[in-house]
Amino acid sequence: METKIRKIDKNRIDNAVIQEAGKVLREGGLVAFPTETVYGLGADALKEEAALKTYAAKGRPSDNPLIVHIADYEDLRKIAVNIPGETDILASHFWPGPLTMIFDKGEVVPYGTTGGLDTVAVRMPEDPVARELIRAAGGFVSAPSANTSGRPSPTTAEHVAEDLGGKIDMILDGGAVDIGLESTILDMTVSPPMILRPGAITAEMLEEVIGEVSVDETLLGDESEKAPKAPGMKYRHYAPRAKLVIAEGDLREEILAIRQLAYAAHREGRRVGIIATEETLPFYKYGNVKNIGTRENEKTIARNLYRVLREFDEEDVDTIYSESFAVQGMGKAIMNRLEKAAGHLRIAASAVVKQQRYRRITFVCGADTARAPMAAEILRHYELKQEYVIDSRGIVVLFPEPANQKAEAIMKSAQMTLEGHVSRGFEKENLQEDSLILTIDESQKNKLIAEYGQTENIFTLSEFVGSDTEIPDPYGKPLTAYGECFEILRGLIKKLAEKLDSLVEEEQ
Ligand code: AMP
Numbered sequence: 001m002e003t004k005i006r007k008i009d010k011n012r013i014d015n016a017v018i019q020e021a022g023k024v025l026r027e028g029g030l031v032a033f034p035t036e037t038v039y040g041l042g043a044d045a046l047k048e049e050a051a052l053k054t055y056a057a058k059g060r061p062s063d064n065p066l067i068v069h070i071a072d073y074e075d076l077r078k079i080a081v082n083i084p085g086e087t088d089i090l091a092s093h094f095w096p097g098p099l100t101m102i103f104d105k106g107e108v109v110p111y112g113t114t115g116g117l118d119t120v121a122v123r124m125p126e127d128p129v130a131r132e133l134i135r136a137a138g139g140f141v142s143a144p145s146a147n148t149s150g151r152p153s154p155t156t157a158e159h160v161a162e163d164l165g166g167k168i169d170m171i172l173d174g175g176a177v178d179i180g181l182e183s184t185i186l187d188m189t190v191s192p193p194m195i196l197r198p199g200a201i202t203a204e205m206l207e208e209v210i211g212e213v214s215v216d217e218t219l220l221g222d223e224s225e226k227a228p229k230a231p232g233m234k235y236r237h238y239a240p241r242a243k244l245v246i247a248e249g250d251l252r253e254e255i256l257a258i259r260q261l262a263y264a265a266h267r268e269g270r271r272v273g274i275i276a277t278e279e280t281l282p283f284y285k286y287g288n289v290k291n292i293g294t295r296e297n298e299k300t301i302a303r304n305l306y307r308v309l310r311e312f313d314e315e316d317v318d319t320i321y322s323e324s325f326a327v328q329g330m331g332k333a334i335m336n337r338l339e340k341a342a343g344h345l346r347i348a349a350s351a352v353v354k355q356q357r358y359r360r361i362t363f364v365c366g367a368d369t370a371r372a373p374m375a376a377e378i379l380r381h382y383e384l385k386q387e388y389v390i391d392s393r394g395i396v397v398l399f400p401e402p403a404n405q406k407a408e409a410i411m412k413s414a415q416m417t418l419e420g421h422v423s424r425g426f427e428k429e430n431l432q433e434d435s436l437i438l439t440i441d442e443s444q445k446n447k448l449i450a451e452y453g454q455t456e457n458i459f460t461l462s463e464f465v466g467s468d469t470e471i472p473d474p475y476g477k478p479l480t481a482y483g484e485c486f487e488i489l490r491g492l493i494k495k496l497a498e499k500l501d502s503l504v505e506e507e508q
């Protein structure tokens with residue numbers, strides 16, 4: 001089947017397009033359209049056959065009911081019965097919007113739409129395209145997410161086309177959605193009402209309006225033995241093709257754990273993906289790292305989650321590691337989807353983070369323009385058993401300078417480079433519990449110890465590797481002096497690499 005794609009601008013809705021799409025729906029066809037949550041796959045909610053077509057296009061199990069979308073509040077009473085008193089006030093606060101409410105179903109609603117249940121889920125979306133389309137279709141449009149069952153929900157028309165192109169009649173392309181996660185589902189047939197799926201409307205927001213609400217216990221934490229009350233929540237969902245693993249712990253530990261896992265994968269020649277945030281992005285060195293949004297505004301994370309999961313499908317990664325997010329407000333919905341996407345695969349960050357005596361290695365020379373940066377760069381070329389942050393500093397750096405040109409010439413002849421290096425002075429923050437400070441000569445070591453009064457982490461390079469070699473200062477001498485210095489450094493760094501790897505063995 002050819003899938004027609006029609007662009008539509010929600011600020012200037014083209015009525016001809018809406019009428020065309022509405023006609024397809026009235027004739028029993030399928031039209032995907034934007035809503036503020038995710039793209040929906042629309043069908044006439046009052047036609048049994050239309051529901052069957054929906055299940056077939058999505059590959060969705062037919063015991064997984066559809067949400068009926070309406071555009072006018074009066075229409076609720078045409079499809080639902082025994083509507084409790086709190087409904088009016090909830091609707092006045094949250095409709096139109098990302099809240100779905102479940103009621104006893106009216107007779108007009110076919111069992112095809114409700115997956116055989118005697119209840120019906122109803123939502124009034126806010127997106128103007130969605131609302132105009134619902135009206136043009138006759139008022140009742142069932143619309144599950146417009147993806148192949150099990151894949152991440154679609155947040156753009158391109159995502160819909162990826163999954164359903166050729167299987168449905170039409171896609172209305174209204175650009176990227178706003179929220180990016182499916183609606184909150186609230187069961188109104190029990191008292192107090194119960195949240196069956198967390199979303200942008202949080203428990204706190206609902207409680208402010210109607211007092212106590214309960215939460216389906218299967219949504220909380222661990223994989224429960226019990227089946228969730230929303231039939232759809234029992235399936236692995238929103239899942240990318242690669243294995244997704246969530247690191248749990250405090251954020252610093254999560255970052256360390258993911259770094260170690262990514263480094264181990266790199267050494268084994270495997271490619272991994274990393275779900276990071278604006279704030280944590282700079283901490284990752286290995287792996288395919290994607291920014292999912294900022295921790296300062298969880299809405300950005302919600303909006304990007306499915307797109308990021310889909311993007312990983314296009315890339316050659318076998319495992320994706322994700323940081324965790326705070327389970328507050330919208331964070332509950334984010335973690336709920338992420339855990340489902342991961343099939344509840346989690347690792348405790350603290351169990352992964354190896355006890356590592358040193359994590360940062362800083363070489364120190366006088367001006368940070370030749371010997372220390374050379375040593376750092378030589379060490380960076382080793383595939384060590386563990387990952388270290390390696391850099392260099394100077395004792396006296398009056399202003400930032402590039403590397404010495406002769407040092408660079410020598411490095412180039414050994415297929416290395418100091419390009420981009422800028423000299424920096426040693427500062428207090430360079431000395432942390434997990435720092436290994438290696439000075440080029442004795443006088444630099446003594447200066448640091450005099451200033452910081454600390455000896456546990458500060459050594460000369462030769463001393464640390466158990467050698468009595470002195471590293472000559474080539475400054476002001478011809479190129480050959482830099483060459484000799486390089487050879488000496490290379491010998492010492494080789495020993496250093498061996499020593500670092502042997503420390504790892506002792507720890508394990
Ligand atoms: P989707 O439309 O893809 O967002 O999925 C709809 C979700 O709503 C699924 O998890 C369904 O199981 C849930 N749902 C729809 N109708 C009902 C109902 N009558 N009772 C409980 N859950 C429902």
Ligand code: MG
Nearest residue numbers: 144145153182
């Ligand atoms: Mg869905």
